[in-house]
Amino acid sequence: MASHMCCVVPPYLLDALCECSDPELREMAASTLAFGQTIQDERHEFSQGGFTDTATDHHDDDTPGPAQGIVPDYLLESIGGSGEDPELQKADRAAADAEGLSEAGMVASQSGFFREVYDMEHSAADTQLPGKPRRAEGDGPHSDPAVNEVYDNALKVLLFYQKYFNLTSVDNNNMKIVSSVHYGSRVTNAWWHHNQMKYGDGIPGKLGHYTNALDVIGHEITHGVTQFHSQIKYNGESGALNEHISDVFGIMVKQIADNTTADKADWLLGETCFMPDIKGVGLRNMLHPGTAWTRAKVTVMEGDDVQPDHYSKIAGILKNDPDGVKRDHGGVHYFSGIPNRAFALSATRFGGFSYEKAGKIWWTAVTAKEGSNPPTYRIPSTCTFAQFADVTVEVAKELFPNSGADQVVRTAWNDVGVQVKAH
Structure with missing residues (x-):
């Protein structure tokens, strides 16, 4: 099984911060970009194509996948200004108790999982991973808050997968969940890589705090789930779907922890990562892509955040920012919106909690296999948006027959410019 490296801060966000007026942010963004590129070069996994899938299937060998994080380069390149948004005051959101993810549930289920948290002490040398041990399964709290945040939030994600999708750890075989905090110096990102997670510290008061962002940890652990339960490649449209899958399950964990139904949720991913010194409400707005943060300099398309909300806008981004898309493995963070x-x-539109219908449909679409000798995934390795949409509509009809669920999903895809074939 090949390892996979995906980061929560996308390249376009980092690009954006490199052009901001804050010298500290510029330095941090530039160093994170350079660091990420170095990793990519070392892994020989950077795709040379545009918005087409030319990367090697990450199941083919043991070569680590691309070095992509949750904060986009384009945001890191040009976000500027200041101003405090009320949404940013929800810093303790990730610690909320909710049914199925309560402290009591955590204690009761603790023996079924294996977590270890290490401290890289600001080294970015992968040869030193995972770092110095700080907390292992069953240990009491550590003096370092980052250690405890990762330890507790990882369990909430594991409980989420166990309770709602009958999955025991990312491989469904009690795989140990290893996390390394304080990764690198002035690195503002979080990664899933080499079957473990790595967390940089970012800059206090500006951008960071990934260890206490439950949806970020859900996003990264889901990259591990995708690694074990899907063949989807990390490039172009299939790569954007890979990022999308992590966003979907990361946001579901957050909504459950907040006890928030889909219609009442804010649909902001990584909202606690943006602190008062940066204008923005989160890393991504899943319901309204392109509205999560403010750019000081608009270079790609109208608006602030550059994520498109409709398929028709892809062509304009490919034309106006080909280098950014190429660096982002064919737009995996750009187009996941x-x-x-x-x-x-x-x-x-379904109503209720997002995991109840939409989540079940997406989970089945991603993990289902068909045929025999051997069975194949319903989602191909080079899956396009249209192919993925087709499968989700098919699955909706299978899971919720005679309910109109398939039409709800079909209409949603049509609303974002992805046409679903007739079934």
Whole structure:
């Protein structure tokens, strides 16, 4: 099984911060970009194509996948200004108790999982991973808050997968969940890589705090789930779907922890990562892509955040920012907003909690196999948005027959410009 490296801060966000007026942010963004590129070069996994899938299937060998994080380069390149948004005061959101993810549930289920948290002490040398041990399964709290945040939030994500999708750890075989905090110096990102997670510290008061962002940890652990339960490649449209899948399950964990139904949720991913010194409400807005943060300099398309909310806008981004798309493995972070909106629209129209219908449909679509000798995934390795949409509509009809669920999903995809074939 090949390892996979995906980061929560996308390249376009980092690019954006490199052009901001804050010298500290510029330095941090530039160092994170350079660091990420170095990792990519070392892994020989950077795709040379545009918005087409030319990368090697990450199941083919043991070569680590691309070095992509949750904060986009384009945001890191040009976000500027200041101003405090009320949404940013929800810093303790990730610690909320909710049914199924309560402290009592955590204690009761603790023996079924294996977590270890290490401290890299600001080293970015992968040869030193995972770092110095700080807390292992069953240990009491550590003096370092970051250690405890990762330890507790990882369990909430594991409980989420166990309770709602009958999955025991990312491999469904009690795989140990290893996390390394304080990764690198002035690195503002979080990664899933080499079957473990790595967390940089960012800059206090500006951008960071990934260890206490439950949806970020859900996003990264889901990259592990995708690694073990899907063959989807990390490039172009299939790569954007890979990022989308992590966003979907990361946001579901957050909504459950908040006890928030789909229609009442804010659909913001990584909202606690943006602190008062940066204008923005989160890393991504899944319901309204392109509205999560403010750019000081608009370089790609109208608006602030550059994520498109409709398939028709892809061509303009490919034309106006080909280098950014290429660096982002064919737009895996840019274009994930399109399927994100389709999911959010489906979930809000279904009503109730997002995991109840939309989540079950997406989970089945991603993990289901068909045929025999050997069975194959319903989602191909080079899956396009249209192919993925087709499968979700098929699955909706199978899971919820004679309910109109398939039409809800079909309409959501049509609303973002992805046409679903007749079934």
